[in-house]
Amino acid sequence: MSKIILRLKEQPTVPLEAEVLSPDTFADLSNDEIRSKIVYHGKRQRRVDDFFDVEGERSDDLELHGNLHRVRWIGRGMSRGRITVHGSVGMHLGAYMKGGEIEVHGNASDWIGAEMRRGLIRVHGNGGGQIGAGYRGSLKGMRNGTIIVDGSAGLEVGMRMRRGTIVIGGPAKDFTGLQMKGGTIVLLSGAEIRTGAWMIRGTIISLVPLQILPTFSYACQYTPDFLKVYSRQLQQLGITLPCDPADGAYELYSGDASVPGKGEVLVWNSA
Numbered sequence: 001m002s003k004i005i006l007r008l009k010e011q012p013t014v015p016l017e018a019e020v021l022s023p024d025t026f027a028d029l030s031n032d033e034i035r036s037k038i039v040y041h042g043k044r045q046r047r048v049d050d051f052f053d054v055e056g057e058r059s060d061d062l063e064l065h066g067n068l069h070r071v072r073w074i075g076r077g078m079s080r081g082r083i084t085v086h087g088s089v090g091m092h093l094g095a096y097m098k099g100g101e102i103e104v105h106g107n108a109s110d111w112i113g114a115e116m117r118r119g120l121i122r123v124h125g126n127g128g129g130q131i132g133a134g135y136r137g138s139l140k141g142m143r144n145g146t147i148i149v150d151g152s153a154g155l156e157v158g159m160r161m162r163r164g165t166i167v168i169g170g171p172a173k174d175f176t177g178l179q180m181k182g183g184t185i186v187l188l189s190g191a192e193i194r195t196g197a198w199m200i201r202g203t204i205i206s207l208v209p210l211q212i213l214p215t216f217s218y219a220c221q222y223t224p225d226f227l228k229v230y231s232r233q234l235q236q237l238g239i240t241l242p243c244d245p246a247d248g249a250y251e252l253y254s255g256d257a258s259v260p261g262k263g264e265v266l267v268w269n270s271a
Contacts, residue, residue, distance in 0.1 A: 004034065004056040008066025008087075012051065014042040015090060019073035021048075023060035023081025023100060031057040060100075064089075069109065075102050078119070091128070094121045097145065110154065113147045115140065116164070122148045122237075129154030129173070132166045132183075142166075142183070148237060158185045161202070167239055177204045180263060184230070186241070199256045199263035205241070207268045216255030216265060223249050224266070247271055 004026055017040035020026075026034050034057060035049035048054065060081025068074070072090040075083050079098040088106035097116035103124075110128035113121045114135055127149035133156055134141035141161035152170030159178040165186070168176075172191040180202040187195075190208035197213060205227075212218075223243055227250070231241040242248060248270035255261055 002056055002059045003061035003063055004054070004059050005063045006048070006052040006054055006065070008051060008064075008068060008071075009053050010051050011067065012041055012070045014070070016041050016051065016071045017073055018048075018071050019076040021062065021064065021071070021074045021083070022076060022078045023062055023083065024078050026058075026062060027060040027081065028058060031055075033057075069107075075100075078102075088125065093123075094119065097121070107151070108149075111135075112149070113142055113145065116142045116145045116147075119145045120148075121146070122150075124150045126151035126170065127153045127168070129156055130159060131157045131168075132161050132164065133157070133159035134161075140181070146237070148239070152189075157191075158183065158202075161185075165234075167234070167237075177202065177263070180204070186234070186239070188239075196256055196263055196265050198259050198261070199265075200259055200261040202263050204263070204265045205250075205268075206265070207242070210265065210267055212253050212265065212267075213256065215258040216253040217257065219252040219254050221249045221251050221269065227266075242268055242270075 020037045037048045062083045064085045066087050069088045073092045075094045077096040078100050081100045083102045085104040089108045091109040092111045093108050094102050095114040097119040099118045102121045107125035108123045112131045132142040142164045143162050144164045146165045148167045150169040153168045153172040155173045156178050157176045161183045162181050164183045167186040169188045171189045174192045175194045176191040177196045180199045182202045184203045187206040228243045250266040253265040
């Protein structure tokens with residue numbers, strides 16, 4: 001299958017607003033039309049080919065190369081196709097995403113998958129803050145979909161998320177699951193402090209000990225049945241959750257009572 005390949009040739013001196021870098025935009029365009037699309041370099045309107053060499057046309061399979069840490073809004077609102085990035089990317093990757101897949105072989109900045117509705121985002125490096133979160137003033141974060149960050153993550157992962165799954169491979173910073181309203185966050189290497197603060201609903205799973213807020217109550221130690229089904233789904237994405245009672249069990253904490261909330265934090269306790 002044909003693909004569109006963009007290679008960064010000029011590093012932006014200020015953030016480049018490039019929401020046109022999306023399969024929805026390029027799928028039916030010729031090479032000339034792609035190169036002439038407008039991006040915003042600060043307050044200036046520039047063409048795509050001012051910053052990128054462009055190969056290919058009329059495809060919903062995009063491949064981006066280069067250090068794109070100053071390029072923002074890649075895949076904004078995309079509903080189809082695939083984006084593969086060989087390099088790091090800037091803020092708002094896959095924000096408002098409605099479908100398709102994004103894979104980044106590098107790091108990504110803040111607001112990965114912010115308010116996304118469907119689709120899959122996989123970052124093989126580190127992520128910034130507010131992954132899958134709702135923007136300031138919005139009452140809802142991601143509504144569905146899956147975000148996987150193999151490395152570490154910043155502040156407020158999953159803030160106000162409603163549904164969907166976020167998996168963080170490395171440690172996450174403060175306020176993971178802040179004001180969470182649903183969905184699941186999986187912490188393979190734990191998080192810093194205030195995990196689940198003002199959590200209303202949803203599930204946070206950690207495979208290493210957490211500093212539990214005093215507004216969460218210890219309930220029991222067990223392995224939920226739903227987790228066994230959930231684990232099989234995550235295995236398809238290369239993620240393993242322990243579920244065998246012979247290996248241990250999960251400590252269940254309920255909260256956040258200060259809201260009051262009905263969320264749950266599950267912390268793995270090996271045998």
